[in-house]
Amino acid sequence: GQNIDQPTEMTATEGAIVQINCTYQTSGFNGLFWYQQHAGEAPTFLSYNVLDGLEEKGRFSSFLSRSKGYSYLLLKELQMKDSASYLCAGGYYNQGGKLIFGQGTELSVKP
Amino acid sequence: GAVVSQHPSWVICKSGTSVKIECRSLDFQATTMFWYRQFPKQSLMLMATSNEGSKATYEQGVEKDKFLINHASLTLSTLTVTSAHPEDSSFYICSARSGGSYEQYFGPGTRLTVT
Numbered sequence: 001g002q003n004i005d006q007p008t009e010m011t012a013t014e015g016a017i018v019q020i021n022c023t024y025q026t027s028g029f030n031g032l033f034w035y036q037q038h039a040g041e042a043p044t045f046l047s048y049n050v051l052d053g054l055e056e057k058g059r060f061s062s063f064l065s066r067s068k069g070y071s072y073l074l075l076k077e078l079q080m081k082d083s084a085s086y087l088c089a090g091g092y093y094n095q096g097g098k099l100i101f102g103q104g105t106e107l108s109v110k111p
Numbered sequence: 112g113a114v115v116s117q118h119p120s121w122v123i124c125k126s127g128t129s130v131k132i133e134c135r136s137l138d139f140q141a142t143t144m145f146w147y148r149q150f151p152k153q154s155l156m157l158m159a160t161s162n163e164g165s166k167a168t169y170e171q172g173v174e175k176d177k178f179l180i181n182h183a184s185l186t187l188s189t190l191t192v193t194s195a196h197p198e199d200s201s202f203y204i205c206s207a208r209s210g211g212s213y214e215q216y217f218g219p220g221t222r223l224t225v226t
Contacts, residue, residue: 041219045214085154101154101157
């Protein structure tokens, strides 16, 4: 299978930086998505990495290393509203367009 | 662009009845739609993949006779929960993709409560 692993929970302080890691199996891998999901709401798209390297979008950045099967989501200048679940999802060529989701990382931002 | 709607946003039904949930792509043609279920504090669990005009492909462990999926057009897919039981109470989310893109656009979700 294409296991996607990420930590279950993380806690950080308002104004700080937090890095959420995600590892995945590389066989058949196409690209990696990060979604943010607030409780009771649908996931919202944050980023999509296909090539190696860091992509920055404002306070959020996402990194991918295809050879290592590793990605991270970096959140800077944390705000209370960033408290949410962050889902890592991989697209694979042999999965008919399905995304394989990790279990999600519940981020709590404390004052 | 790339907006997906779901209806209803929440529904309460009695045990034994059936409930239909609609998923629509409003401004693009969705060649593939996905149905997920999510329990509290858990990640999304894919139930089935549906391509327009063909039968849905169900994930292992999902009863196709209980969760009926129809994808009759490029903008509409429906999920019908038949003979609902309290354990079917969950958050149901659909998503849609267009063409060869891996990106999925999510609907706002439907909260189903079976009493």
